[in-house]
Amino acid sequence: MKTFSMKPADVQKKWLVVDADGVVLGRMAAEIAKILRGKHRPEFTPHVDCGDNVIVINAEKVQLTGNKRADKTYYRHTGYPGGIKSRTAGEILDGKFPENVVIKAVQRMLPRSRLARKQLSNLKVYAGTEHPHEAQSPEVLDIASMNSKNKRSA
DSSP: OOOOOOOGGGOOOOEEEEEOTTBBHHHHHHHHHHHHHTTTSTTOOTTSOOOOEEEEEOGGGOBOOTTHHHHOEEEEEOSSTTOEEEEEHHHHHHSSOTHHHHHHHHHTTSOSSHHHHHHHTTEEEOSSSOOSOGGGOOEEEOSTTTOGGGBOOO
């Protein structure tokens, strides 16, 4: 037996659209991270970017379970002494860039490497229903119907 190792030239990338309306953030991010890495493919190769491109729409309507909307805190540092800043998930979702919550959730489920940063660039997140990737003729990936726990009503 020989182990098949995919070459970068052999990769066939697809485009997938995920509607985040009412979907639980963590469950959606775990599925997207798996697709970006290419672990859903039988020919998965860990050192090659063999994942698909994912477009997330309606990122502002993503759901968080429990009290995470009020309690989950995102930290950043300005670079100055004592310059730590924090915002809750609710503040970010109600703010100017609600798509950052989805991007951070997926980013933190990928490994910390050059390849993972390249794979994260294959993720496109939009707050509303419109996206400029119609020319790629993306397929719809319905994460809400995969499991009954994936969807929450407001």
